[in-house]
Amino acid sequence: MKNLFLMTLWLTFQSLVVVVQKVSFPDACIGTWKDTMYMYKHGTLKDSVQVRLTVAKHTDPNAWAWKTEYLSAQRPAVKDYVLRLKDAAKNLYVTDEGGGLELTDYLVGNKLYSVFETGGFLLTSSYELLGDHLIFEVTSGKKETATHSEVATYATDNLQRVIFEKEK
Template sequence: MKTKFFIIFLLNLGIIQNGIAQNSFIEGCLGTWKGKMYIYNKGNLRDSVEVRLTVSKTNKPDEWSWKTEYLSAKMPMVKDYVLRLKDASKNAYVTDEGNGIELADYLFNNKLYCVFETHNIILTSTYELRENELIFEVTSGKKGDIGNQEVVNYPVENLQRVVFKK
């Protein structure tokens, strides 16, 4: 009986710790952030753009507005997404782009990870909360010939990186 109680205690502790990690990450992201995105291709800096990120609560308890504004004179762009908690026990989230496209995100401590493929391009996206900074990175590369290898490598050809500050 004591063993059963202890296992239930540990499981509940894990759920509580997951909840604390989720809440502290999201709460830490709330607000308006500004930074400069640096855009690299094959290791070389190609461009940069000022970016503003606004994270705010919505009227739903497990949903947040995640609005990114690319403040470019040449090509201004707004990505007005929603981040939604999908499964608290798995630290699983969804980024809803609002056009039927949803990306799976996974929270580990203070970092949100997303890996996906579109049009034979593999992309990774991360947000990492570090004290008073929020670091956003996207890497991408074209999917290569898989062949019959035991290990498949995917090239990282592009990097977009911004260090946001409130």
């Protein structure tokens, strides 16, 4: 009897593990998220804005609508992107910003990373799902004077960060 109970318990646990593993990072993000983005320059808070992120399944089964709305009275903005799975074996995604612009994203565990350069600035972007929060961060900075010929360093001058909560 004890062995039957333990076997049933083990099988139940294994089936729960399979269910959890089938939910992809983007699928776990589906919904509407909202909170305040804080913007820092050289470690000092400079501004903040209410932000709403809406993640939804796309018509393409390997894509998700990824819409960010900056709810500012002075400078409202909308970034309506598509997150696409490019190579599941490599956990490789792309953020399609439209007009042929795609940023490469890598999923490691429950965190999606992107690193790119534009206008002389190196930017890092990440989304991390922690429990019932989705943390979004962007850092940016320019290349600093090299102190060694094999290594280039970049300043982290700016940080934008929001800890989203899912709307119910």
